[in-house]
Amino acid sequence: MSQRFRGKIVVITGASSGIGRSAAHAFARQGATLVLAARSHDSLEAAAAECRALGAEAVAIPTDVADEHQVADLVATVTSRFGRIDVFVGNAALFVYGLFEQTPTAAFKRVVDTNLYGHLNAITHLLPHWRQRGSGTYVLVGSIQSLLSAPYQSAYVTSKHAALGLIDVLGDEFAHTGIRFTTLLPSTIDTPIYQNGANYTGKNSHPLPPTVSVDRAGRAVVRAAAHPKRYRYVGRVQASLVPLQYVFPGLFHKITKPMVELFALRGTGAPTDGNLWTPADAGNATDGGWVAKRRRVTRPLLVLGAVAAVATVALGRARR
Numbered sequence: 231m232s233q234r235f236r237g238k239i240v241v242i243t244g245a246s247s248g249i250g251r252s253a254a255h256a257f258a259r260q261g262a263t264l265v266l267a268a269r270s271h272d273s274l275e276a277a278a279a280e281c282r283a284l285g286a287e288a289v290a291i292p293t294d295v296a297d298e299h300q301v302a303d304l305v306a307t308v309t310s311r312f313g314r315i316d317v318f319v320g321n322a323a324l325f326v327y328g329l330f331e332q333t334p335t336a337a338f339k340r341v342v343d344t345n346l347y348g349h350l351n352a353i354t355h356l357l358p359h360w361r362q363r364g365s366g367t368y369v370l371v372g373s374i375q376s377l378l379s380a381p382y383q384s385a386y387v388t389s390k391h392a393a394l395g396l397i398d399v400l401g402d403e404f405a406h407t408g409i410r411f412t413t414l415l416p417s418t419i420d421t422p423i424y425q426n427g428a429n430y431t432g433k434n435s436h437p438l439p440p441t442v443s444v445d446r447a448g449r450a451v452v453r454a455a456a457h458p459k460r461y462r463y464v465g466r467v468q469a470s471l472v473p474l475q476y477v478f479p480g481l482f483h484k485i486t487k488p489m490v491e492l493f494a495l496r497g498t499g500a501p502t503d504g505n506l507w508t509p510a511d512a513g514n515a516t517d518g519g520w521v522a523k524r525r526r527v528t529r530p531l532l533v534l535g536a537v538a539a540v541a542t543v544a545l546g547r548a549r550r
């Protein structure tokens with residue numbers, strides 16, 4: 231197995247769950263020394279233990295990325311303990327379902343504080359260190375919603391578009407230096423974000439299909455750090471909507487709201503702040519169980535379909 235990151239110090243925010251936790255496993259397999267950050271304590275410690283079981287050195291440092299002092303402490307602690315930070319994965323994010331008028335202003339601001347200012351806080355404290363060393367790689371875990379409009383997600387879409395804008399500009403300003411900025415643009419990924427996020431719609435929240443496995447996204451984070459390029463997509467189907475939005479905007483904006491209502495918001499559910507203000511420590515996990523659930527439904531249907539097809543052919547032959 232390749233050990234591309236042996237001896238490299240990799241910090242991942244939002245490593246207690248989902249893509250960040252899967253990326254931590256993927257970096258651990260590549261020999262990285264890992265510093266895992268998120269607000270939770272137990273699930274973050276569990277993620278670090280999983281990395282150690284894979285043979286990596288890994289520590290957990292509980293941090294709220296929206297709090298600049300905590301992020302400054304994180305960067306200072308890592309640089310003094312390990313001497314440097316080679317890769318910083320800005321992955322932590324909060325998610326909210328709700329029409330703009332359903333979404334409390336405080337919830338909107340909390341999402342932007344985490345999903346946009348969380349990056350600003352990190353980059354502000356990383357740059358003096360990276361300037362001094364002449365190198366460093368910042369991986370932004372963005373979203374396909376960094377490029378696409380999505381009704382019922384105004385806070386998330388605003389924060390994701392803005393974070394992409396920041397990283398794009400930094401990519402231009404630091405071109406031809408050893409400091410790299412790269413963005414991952416995942417489509418729907420199988421993580422607990424849909425169970426843990428806030429939801430003010432009165433409907434249950436589901437991922438918008440098709441759902442891509444979390445480990446594919448985790449491996450893509452490692453590839454982005456190893457070969458930083460401006461954008462890297464994960465999941466082709468939703469990525470194909472990006473040109474549609476610009477070439478046929480009328481059509482794109484006609485289908486988005488019904489699509490979300492049909493596929494992502496089904497059944498009734500009580501409005502919830504989810505993990506906005508308090509981490510969902512017990513709900514954090516590497517995957518959200520969505521792909522397994524889909525398989526539980528589609529596999530029996532496929533088997534039934536195959537049995538029916540074979541029976542039809544056999545019956546036809548018997549009749550001849």
Ligand SMILES: NC(=O)c1ccc[n+]([C@@H]2O[C@H](COP(=O)([O-])OP(=O)(O)OC[C@H]3O[C@@H](n4cnc5c(N)ncnc54)[C@H](OP(=O)(O)O)[C@@H]3O)[C@@H](O)[C@H]2O)c1
Nearest residue numbers: 244246247248249269270294295322323418419421423509
């Ligand atoms: N799942 C998808 O469909 C999808 C699609 C496109 C992009 N993404 C992006 O992928 C990234 C990871 O999301 P995910 O799907 O893996 O979600 P997830 O399972 O909910 O993980 C989110 C992580 O962020 C942490 N976090 C949230 N607020 C934080 C804060 N203020 N400070 C520090 N950590 C915080 C959470 O831990 P604590 O609660 O313990 O703090 C958790 O570890 C996000 O940037 C998301 O926007 C996800």
